[in-house]
Amino acid sequence: MPARLAPLFLVFAIIFAGCGRDEVTSYRVPKETSLAVPGLNAPATPEGGGMLTWNAPDHWNDLGATGMRRGSFAIEGENGQTADLSVIAFPGNVGGLAANVNRWRGQVGLPALTSAEIDASVEHTDTAHFHIDIVTMTGQSNGEPTRIDGAIFSFGTESWFIKLMGPADLVAAENANFRAFVASVAPAQD
Amino acid sequence: MNEVTKSFVVFFSSLKLTVALLAFSMVLVFVATLAQVNLGIYGVQEKFFKSFFVLANFPGTEIPVPVMPGGYLIGGFLMINLLAAHLTRFKLEWKKAGIHLTHFGLIVLLVGELITGLLQEDFSLRLEEGETRSYSESFRRNEVVLINKSDPDHDDVVAIPESFIADQQPVQHGKLPFQIIPRAYYPNANIGMLSSLPEGIDQSALAPNFSTMGIGPRLGISPLPLSYNDQERNLPTALVELVGTEGSLGTWLVSPMLIAPQPFQYAGQSWEIAFRFEREYKDFAVNLIELSHDVYAGSNIPKNFSSLVRVTALDGSEDRESLIYMNHPLRYQGYTFYQYQMDSANGFSVLQVVRNPGRALPYIACLLMTLGLTWQFTMHLYKFSQRRRAASAT
Structure with missing residues (x-):
C-alpha cells in the first residue's frame, strides 16, 4: 500500500470504530395497564417445617436425598433418554411464584412472563394435604426440545418444588405419573 | 489522472489486495471460530463479522483499539476491489459476459449480506x-x-x-x-x-x-x-x-x-x-x-x-x-x-x-451466478467442440 494512503486508512479506522452507538429514544404509546409488583404481598406461611413422603411409580429409579435435594429420581425412556425429577425445599417464598416459574422458563430458553401471565397459566390443584400450583412449559435446552412439569407448594415455613425435566416427549409421556406422584405427597407420620 | 488518484486505483484494483483480503477473511473466520467457545454465535457475529474493525481493549485500560479488520471492512474492500478490477482491467465483451455476470452476482451477494447485517431486525x-x-x-x-x-x-x-x-x-x-x-x-x-x-x-x-x-x-x-x-x-x-x-x-x-x-x-x-x-x-x-x-x-x-x-x-x-x-x-x-x-x-x-429488506438479494445473486457460470462453461464447451471438429477435419 502506498505510504500516502496510510493516514486515510487511519481516519477510516477511527470513524468506523466509533460506529453503531445506541441512542436514547422517546415515544408515545396508548396507555398500558400496570401490573402488581410480585412478592410485595407474599402470604404469611405457618410456623414449623417438616418432612414429606410420596409414592413413585416402580419404573422411576429412586436416587434418594442428595445435596440440596430432599428426593431425586431418574426416569429412563426409549433410545437412552433420561428425565430428572427433583424434590427441593427452601425457607420462605423464594421470590414468589412468578420468579420461580420464570427461573424454570429460563432453564428451557423461554422468555420471562409477567406475574399476571404466570397467574393465568398456573393450574391450581388441591390434594388431600396441600394447595399445589402446577406449571408445564416446553422449550429447548442444548438445542433439544425440553419440557418441565413443575409443582410448587408451601409446607410449614418452606416452599417445596417438584420438578420433572427432560426430553419433551418423555416428560409428556410421564405427565400422568408426575401428577400421581404430586398427589401422593403427604406429611410424614412420626 | 493525478498521482494520488492513480495510486488509489492501482491499490484497489490489484490482485495482491484480493489475495490479502481473502487471507484476512480466512484468519477472521479461524479466530472467530475459536472465539465462539467464549462468545457464542451471536457474540461472534457482532464482534467479528458485523463490524468494520475487531476491537480489543488496550492492555491495562478500557480503551478499545482496532486489532484486525472486521467482516464489513473485508467484505466492503473485496467489493471495491472487484468493481475496480472490472473497471480498469476487464473489457466488456460477449465472450467475457459469463465472468461479468458471475462477478456481478458476487457483488449482489456481498451487498445483500451488508444490507442484512445492517438492517435485519429479529x-x-x-x-x-x-x-x-x-x-x-x-x-x-x-x-x-x-x-x-x-x-x-x-x-x-x-x-x-x-x-x-x-x-x-x-x-x-x-x-x-x-x-x-x-x-x-x-x-x-x-x-x-x-x-x-x-x-x-x-x-x-x-x-x-x-x-x-x-x-x-x-x-x-x-x-x-x-x-x-x-x-x-x-x-x-x-x-x-x-x-x-x-x-x-x-x-x-x-x-x-x-x-x-x-x-x-x-x-x-x-x-x-x-x-x-x-x-x-x-x-x-x-x-x-x-x-x-x-x-x-x-x-x-x-x-x-x-x-x-x-x-x-x-x-x-x-x-x-x-x-x-x-x-x-x-x-x-x-x-x-x-x-x-x-x-x-x-x-x-x-x-x-x-x-430483512435484503432477503431477496441472495436468491438474485445465486441466479446471476448460475447464469454467468452456465454461459461461461457453455462458451468453453462450444469452443472446445469447434477445435475438436477442426482437428478431426485436418
Whole structure:
C-alpha cells in the first residue's frame, strides 16, 4: 500500500470504530395497564417445617436425598433418554411464584412472563394435604426440545418444588405419573 | 489522472489486495471460530463479522483499539476491489459476459449480506390467546424505561439502551425532568427477596445493594457469570439514581426479572421505572385468535403448531386474519412472522418477527451466478467442440 494512503486508512479506522452507538429514544404509546409488583404481598406461611413422603411409580429409579435435594429420581425412556425429577425445599417464598416459574422458563430458553401471565397459566390443584400450583412449559435446552412439569407448594415455613425435566416427549409421556406422584405427597407420620 | 488518484486505483484494483483480503477473511473466520467457545454465535457475529474493525481493549485500560479488520471492512474492500478490477482491467465483451455476470452476482451477494447485517431486525412476539400487542421484544437487548403515566390516554416513554447503563453513562433527556445516573450494573444476576433467602446462604456473597426506593431495598443481588449459551438469556440488574433540580430522588434497583414497573411520583406527575426486554412498537397490532397444537393420533409427537392471528393497522387501513404455521409465515409491512414457540397447555404462542429488506438479494445473486457460470462453461464447451471438429477435419 502506498505510504500516502496510510493516514486515510487511519481516519477510516477511527470513524468506523466509533460506529453503531445506541441512542436514547422517546415515544408515545396508548396507555398500558400496570401490573402488581410480585412478592410485595407474599402470604404469611405457618410456623414449623417438616418432612414429606410420596409414592413413585416402580419404573422411576429412586436416587434418594442428595445435596440440596430432599428426593431425586431418574426416569429412563426409549433410545437412552433420561428425565430428572427433583424434590427441593427452601425457607420462605423464594421470590414468589412468578420468579420461580420464570427461573424454570429460563432453564428451557423461554422468555420471562409477567406475574399476571404466570397467574393465568398456573393450574391450581388441591390434594388431600396441600394447595399445589402446577406449571408445564416446553422449550429447548442444548438445542433439544425440553419440557418441565413443575409443582410448587408451601409446607410449614418452606416452599417445596417438584420438578420433572427432560426430553419433551418423555416428560409428556410421564405427565400422568408426575401428577400421581404430586398427589401422593403427604406429611410424614412420626 | 493525478498521482494520488492513480495510486488509489492501482491499490484497489490489484490482485495482491484480493489475495490479502481473502487471507484476512480466512484468519477472521479461524479466530472467530475459536472465539465462539467464549462468545457464542451471536457474540461472534457482532464482534467479528458485523463490524468494520475487531476491537480489543488496550492492555491495562478500557480503551478499545482496532486489532484486525472486521467482516464489513473485508467484505466492503473485496467489493471495491472487484468493481475496480472490472473497471480498469476487464473489457466488456460477449465472450467475457459469463465472468461479468458471475462477478456481478458476487457483488449482489456481498451487498445483500451488508444490507442484512445492517438492517435485519429479529424480535419475538409473545401472545396469549385473545391478547393483542402492537410491539415485539428483542431476543437479547434490554432497555431501562421511564414512563410518564400522567396522560389519561397515553404513556410517554423514554427508553435508554442497556449500553448506557453498562457504561454507567448519565442520561439527560428533554422529556425527563430529572437526570438518570447508573450507579451499578451486573450484566447477569439473580435477584431474590432478602426475607426468603435459603438458610445458610452467605449474605456477604451478595452484591452491594444501596437502593433506597421501590422494592429494591428488600432484594438481594447475586451476580452470575455471563452465559454464552444461545438458548439462555442473560438478565441484567442495575442500580439507577434519579437526580432532579433539588437533589436526588433516590436509587432504584431495576431488572427484567422484576416483571412489573416500579411506580413513583415526581413534581405532581406519575412515573414508572423498569428494566425490560427492548421493545419495538409497530403501527399495527396483532391479536392471537386461536392457537392449535396437533399431535399424531395416539402419541405425543407434535404434528403441527399453528396460530390464527388478526392483523389490524392502527390507521384502520388493514384488518385481516392469517394462519401462521410451519413454513407458512405471515408477511406484512416488510415483517415476516414465523411460528417460533408454543405452549398450548398454558395458551400462548411465540412468533419470531423478522424484518430483512435484503432477503431477496441472495436468491438474485445465486441466479446471476448460475447464469454467468452456465454461459461461461457453455462458451468453453462450444469452443472446445469447434477445435475438436477442426482437428478431426485436418
